[in-house]
Amino acid sequence: xxxxxxxxxxxxxxxxxxxxxxxxxxxxxxxxxxxxxxxxxxxxxxxxxxxxxxxxxxxxxxxxxxxxxxxxxxxxxxxxxxxxxxxxxxxxxxxxxxxxxxxxxxxxxxxxxxxxxxxxxxxxxxxxxxxxxxxxxxxxxxxxxxxxxxxxxxxxxxxxxxxxxxxxxxxxxxxxxxxxxxxxxxxxxxxxxxxxxxxxxxxxxxxxxxxxxxxxxxxxxxxxxxxxxxxxxxxxxxxxxxxxxxxxxxxxxxxxxxxxxxxxxxxxxxxxxxxxxxxxxxxxxxxxxxxxxxxxxxxxxxxxxxxxxxxxxxxxxxxxxxxxxxxxxxxxxxxxxxxxxxxxxxxxxxxxxxxxxxxxxxxxxxxxxxxxxxxxxxxxxxxxxxxxxxxxxxxxxxxxxxxxxxxxxxxxxxxxxxxxxxxxxxxxxxxxxxxxxxxxxxxxxxxxxxxxxxxxxxxxxxxxxxxxxxxxxxxxx
Numbered sequence: 001x002x003x004x005x006x007x008x009x010x011x012x013x014x015x016x017x018x019x020x021x022x023x024x025x026x027x028x029x030x031x032x033x034x035x036x037x038x039x040x041x042x043x044x045x046x047x048x049x050x051x052x053x054x055x056x057x058x059x060x061x062x063x064x065x066x067x068x069x070x071x072x073x074x075x076x077x078x079x080x081x082x083x084x085x086x087x088x089x090x091x092x093x094x095x096x097x098x099x100x101x102x103x104x105x106x107x108x109x110x111x112x113x114x115x116x117x118x119x120x121x122x123x124x125x126x127x128x129x130x131x132x133x134x135x136x137x138x139x140x141x142x143x144x145x146x147x148x149x150x151x152x153x154x155x156x157x158x159x160x161x162x163x164x165x166x167x168x169x170x171x172x173x174x175x176x177x178x179x180x181x182x183x184x185x186x187x188x189x190x191x192x193x194x195x196x197x198x199x200x201x202x203x204x205x206x207x208x209x210x211x212x213x214x215x216x217x218x219x220x221x222x223x224x225x226x227x228x229x230x231x232x233x234x235x236x237x238x239x240x241x242x243x244x245x246x247x248x249x250x251x252x253x254x255x256x257x258x259x260x261x262x263x264x265x266x267x268x269x270x271x272x273x274x275x276x277x278x279x280x281x282x283x284x285x286x287x288x289x290x291x292x293x294x295x296x297x298x299x300x301x302x303x304x305x306x307x308x309x310x311x312x313x314x315x316x317x318x319x320x321x322x323x324x325x326x327x328x329x330x331x332x333x334x335x336x337x338x339x340x341x342x343x344x345x346x347x348x349x350x351x352x353x354x355x356x357x358x359x360x361x362x363x364x365x366x367x368x369x370x371x372x373x374x375x376x377x378x379x380x381x382x383x384x385x386x387x388x389x390x391x392x393x394x395x396x397x398x399x400x401x402x403x404x405x406x407x408x409x410x411x412x413x414x415x416x417x418x419x420x421x422x423x424x425x426x427x428x429x430x431x432x433x434x435x436x437x438x439x440x441x442x443x444x445x446x447x448x449x450x451x452x453x454x455x456x457x458x459x460x461x462x463x464x465x466x467x468x469x470x471x472x473x474x475x476x477x
Contacts, residue, residue: 016174016177019174020170020174027163028167031159031163032159035156035159042149042151043131049147050132050133053083053145054133054143057143058135060072069096077097083147084099084130084146086098086143087137087141087142087143088141088142090141095141098120098121099117099118099119101118102115102116102132102144106132107134107142110134113131115132116129117129131146132147188211192209196208208225209221259276259279308348312344313343313344314344314384314391314459317352317384318383321353321382322336322338325361334368334380335380338383338384341384343385343392345391345440347459348440351436354432356382356395360380361429363396363397366453367380367399368399369398369451379398380397381395382394388461389461390461392457392458392459394456396449396455398449399452400451407446411444437458440459441460443458
């Protein structure tokens, strides 16, 4: 086999041809989209201009009659680059205008149409095309106004020529690049492949060889080596998180399996099976909520939610959470109140709402005052206000609270303090709120409420004026 034949049989060359076809298709699609969008823009401009002139001349006809509109059309037709104008009698005879011929039937129907035409001032020129609008005036007269489409034709010619040259250039450069990659780059790629195979086998300590030429492949190898160092560190952290997840989810998964086994072994009728399935579904829903919370925390910590940020009033979020959780608080024999003022924030509304909802859920679960003499009011307060260049979203309760020594530990994943282990939950609510605060450049504060706990989501305020006038305090039952 010749050297050229070997070159054509290499995987790199074949991949180059595949990418070459993809790039050519992409270039053609891009040019097609550009031509279509430009054509639409040209048509929009034409229709806007023609509609404006049609309205002006129709009003002129109503106020000054046929003589006035004929005078206006004759003056406008003399302007350089004038639009097409034609007014005809009910029988189709031309009264005034700069159009000598049109396609048959154009004047018989009102509205928009595209037609070939000739001008009076250039009767020997080949037919041009125009976008025209026809309207019927009183007494049966017809008014036509249009615009030449020569600009659109020239645009399509330009796009067509550009497409031809672009495809040719793409093919030439692609073939040249394929030959270059196959002959000169694959030697280095083979060395890199050997190292990556060791890495894929589990040896994360392996690093790609870096030559002395300092070319793009050497720079790529240096960057990949730094990336591998980062991956090795992340894998270590992932192992720790995985160990935590496995430890904290082992109990509900074991309970789920035991219930299924018990149902298979002891259920005697359909009711027993239904009860077992309902408990299994309930346990599964709890696991799904736990995983959803973990995904939301990971999304916040990785910064993926920064693309969905906009300006909004955090007071609206507080009001919405209050409306949502007021019935839940009443079922727990608690009173949920809200106090808000204008609090403009630039951030991810979904994540901030979820964080505030988690704080309210925790307050409902753990915010019941301790019974006994001098017990506090069974009340939970949601607040949203601006304080300087910060916005504070806080939830206050009068429950047992969290000891100061445990507050830093309480925001970690799957951490549940001793007093809360008997209540349902996953230990991720405060972790999510802390991650959301960090994503927005703020912090989560846990303070004493004497008695109880005040949890505050501190966020940077949006630049500029407040988004809304301060809302009145709305104490609720």
